[in-house]
Amino acid sequence: MALIHHPVLNRNGEIAAAAVTNLDLHDIARAARTYGVRAVYVVTPLEDQKVLAERIIDHWVSGIGSEYNPKRKEALELIRIQDSLDGVLTDMARRGAGTPRTVATTARSRSRGIGDKMLKEKMATGAPYLLLLGTAWGLAEEIFDSADFILDPIKGISEYNHLSVRSAASILFDRLLGNRED
Amino acid sequence: MALIHHPVLNRNGEIAAAAVTNLDLHDIARAARTYGVRAVYVVTPLEDQKVLAERIIDHWVSGIGSEYNPKRKEALELIRIQDSLDGVLTDMARRGAGTPRTVATTARSRSRGIGDKMLKEKMATGAPYLLLLGTAWGLAEEIFDSADFILDPIKGISEYNHLSVRSAASILFDRLLGNRED
Numbered sequence: 504m505a506l507i508h509h510p511v512l513n514r515n516g517e518i519a520a521a522a523v524t525n526l527d528l529h530d531i532a533r534a535a536r537t538y539g540v541r542a543v544y545v546v547t548p549l550e551d552q553k554v555l556a557e558r559i560i561d562h563w564v565s566g567i568g569s570e571y572n573p574k575r576k577e578a579l580e581l582i583r584i585q586d587s588l589d590g591v592l593t594d595m596a597r598r599g600a601g602t603p604r605t606v607a608t609t610a611r612s613r614s615r616g617i618g619d620k621m622l623k624e625k626m627a628t629g630a631p632y633l634l635l636l637g638t639a640w641g642l643a644e645e646i647f648d649s650a651d652f653i654l655d656p657i658k659g660i661s662e663y664n665h666l667s668v669r670s671a672a673s674i675l676f677d678r679l680l681g682n683r684e685d
Numbered sequence: 686m687a688l689i690h691h692p693v694l695n696r697n698g699e700i701a702a703a704a705v706t707n708l709d710l711h712d713i714a715r716a717a718r719t720y721g722v723r724a725v726y727v728v729t730p731l732e733d734q735k736v737l738a739e740r741i742i743d744h745w746v747s748g749i750g751s752e753y754n755p756k757r758k759e760a761l762e763l764i765r766i767q768d769s770l771d772g773v774l775t776d777m778a779r780r781g782a783g784t785p786r787t788v789a790t791t792a793r794s795r796s797r798g799i800g801d802k803m804l805k806e807k808m809a810t811g812a813p814y815l816l817l818l819g820t821a822w823g824l825a826e827e828i829f830d831s832a833d834f835i836l837d838p839i840k841g842i843s844e845y846n847h848l849s850v851r852s853a854a855s856i857l858f859d860r861l862l863g864n865r866e867d
Binding site for chain 1: 712
């Protein structure tokens with residue numbers, strides 16, 4: 504998966520770059536490791552944000568944190584930092600992970616959305632998939648334009664659907680990758 | 686649901702009181718509102734932690750935050766603070782919510798665990814249920830002893846199961862309360 508910090512929307516609907524959040528990295532990496540996600544890309548073109556993300560990862564993967572909490576190391580070592588979605592795709596190809604189908608996620612219904620059950624069936628073929636999650640107010644339009652699929656929003660039982668990106672990632676991993684009872 | 690900060694285990698397996706975390710309250714309240722959970726109890730006997738939780742809630746429910754982000758208000762107004770699990774049960778009775786079946790959650794398999802599908806069927810009868818989630822290293826033994834049910838751990842596809850309490854709450858709401866496609 505890729506956690507996109509740019510291009511995303513700000514609260515006014517303008518294209519922006521969001522700040523990297525420590526807890527996004529921890530929560531999403533832990534959920535990713537639990538559900539067998541191969542890599543968590545943190546996408547930001549901002550140098551200071553890349554440095555921040557690297558510092559967090561280094562602390563837990565090779566620094567003091569790795570001895571204090573080895574389980575956290577197993578999670579955070581899934582994280583890779585890239586400038587852009589193109590950078591992610593290039594990195595995946597370089598590592599022999601092939602060219603993935605990209606799946607954009609959204610909290611609002613869109614015309615060409617597909618359901619999680621259908622996506623799970625497609626993913627079961629074993630082809631590489633890259634799930635794109637947006638920080639701030641969600642992915643910018645250009646990401647939807649270029650995505651192979653757009654996943655329908657997570658619906659609870661009310662009209663309210665303001666999940667954190669951490670909650671959304673966790674629920675999507677469970678829906679798409681979990682071995683559910685049913 | 687109740688987010689238990691005491692009695693929980695610390696990293697050495699001793700009974701402890703965990704600190705209230707701002708993002709736990711936000712993430713869990715947002716997920717709770719999305720899935721129609723009636724209330725999120727924050728359980729801590731520590732006065733300074735209760736004050737901290739109250740300050741967070743006040744900021745978003747009646748303070749500046751409520752104008753900045755009304756959606757956040759809708760979520761955080763679900764939160765109620767109590768000293769103990771007994772306090773939660775008393776408060777529910779006082780509000781006419783009845784006496785709930787309590788469901789303890791855990792990351793480790795235990796002998797009398799039940800699956801989420803079976804629990805979902807039981808909950809469908811409409812009787813009140815109270816889901817108990819532990820912070821820190823999980824709920825203390827006395828909570829399991831007194832719980833009506835113990836929910837099987839969330840399993841991903843690996844042996845790794847170190848989800849944050851925020852992720853675990855989100856996934857459980859989706860499994861137990863969501864209107865899934867399948």
